[in-house]
Amino acid sequence: MKRVMIKATLTIILVAASAAQAPTALQLAQAAGEEQALPKGFKTTPVLKGTQTASNLKLEYPKTGKAEIVSVIGEIEPGGRTARHQHPVPVFVYVLEGALTVQAEGGQPREYRPGQAFIEDINHWHQAFNKTSAPVKILVVFMGEEGKPTTVSAR
Numbered sequence: 434m435k436r437v438m439i440k441a442t443l444t445i446i447l448v449a450a451s452a453a454q455a456p457t458a459l460q461l462a463q464a465a466g467e468e469q470a471l472p473k474g475f476k477t478t479p480v481l482k483g484t485q486t487a488s489n490l491k492l493e494y495p496k497t498g499k500a501e502i503v504s505v506i507g508e509i510e511p512g513g514r515t516a517r518h519q520h521p522v523p524v525f526v527y528v529l530e531g532a533l534t535v536q537a538e539g540g541q542p543r544e545y546r547p548g549q550a551f552i553e554d555i556n557h558w559h560q561a562f563n564k565t566s567a568p569v570k571i572l573v574v575f576m577g578e579e580g581k582p583t584t585v586s587a588r
Contacts, residue, residue: 480527481550488537488554495522499579507571509533509563517560517587522577524553531569534562558587 471477484492494500506529509515526533527550535551536542538558545551553559563569575583 481525481552483552485552486554487535487543487551488540488557490554490557492523492552493555494576495578495581497578501577501579503575503577503583505573507573509561509569509571511563511566511568513563513569515561517558518584519556519558519587520553520575520584521556521581522575522583523555524583525574525576526551526553527572527574529570529572531563531567532565533569533571534564536560536562 486492509531526545528545528547530547533545534542535545535553536559537554542562543551577583
């Protein structure tokens with residue numbers, strides 16, 4: 434009976450963690466297993482592993498023979514914002530400094546702080562804001578196609 438309760442509790446914890454897009458215990462264990470294959474003295478810390486965007490939409494890669502990854506460090510001044518835009522490709526965002534607020538069309542605002550990561554919605558309008566008095570700095574990684582745009586701004 435005790436073993437069944439522990440198993441049920443662990444299942445509930447894993448499901449809840451997955452819903453929050455945080456690494457689950459299973460994902461962390463897998464990452465630890467992968468870490469054993471790394472050279473001595475090299476350590477990894479899981480940041481994000483997911484198959485859905487921040488709005489729980491399915492993550493899909495462009496179907497192309499010309500894959501291209503573009504990464505940038507973005508900065509938003511205090512009180513600043515991005516243009517309303519969307520991405521035709523998957524985009525990984527990691528907050529380095531400050532508090533980033535993202536408002537997706539039809540959704541609730543989400544706030545991300547240093548050390549948090551998310552996958553942006555694909556082909557859905559959204560906008561990012563810095564509602565604080567300190568700069569926001571983010572690492573943005575676009576997984577796109579050579580010669581194709583990674584971002585489309587609203588006109």
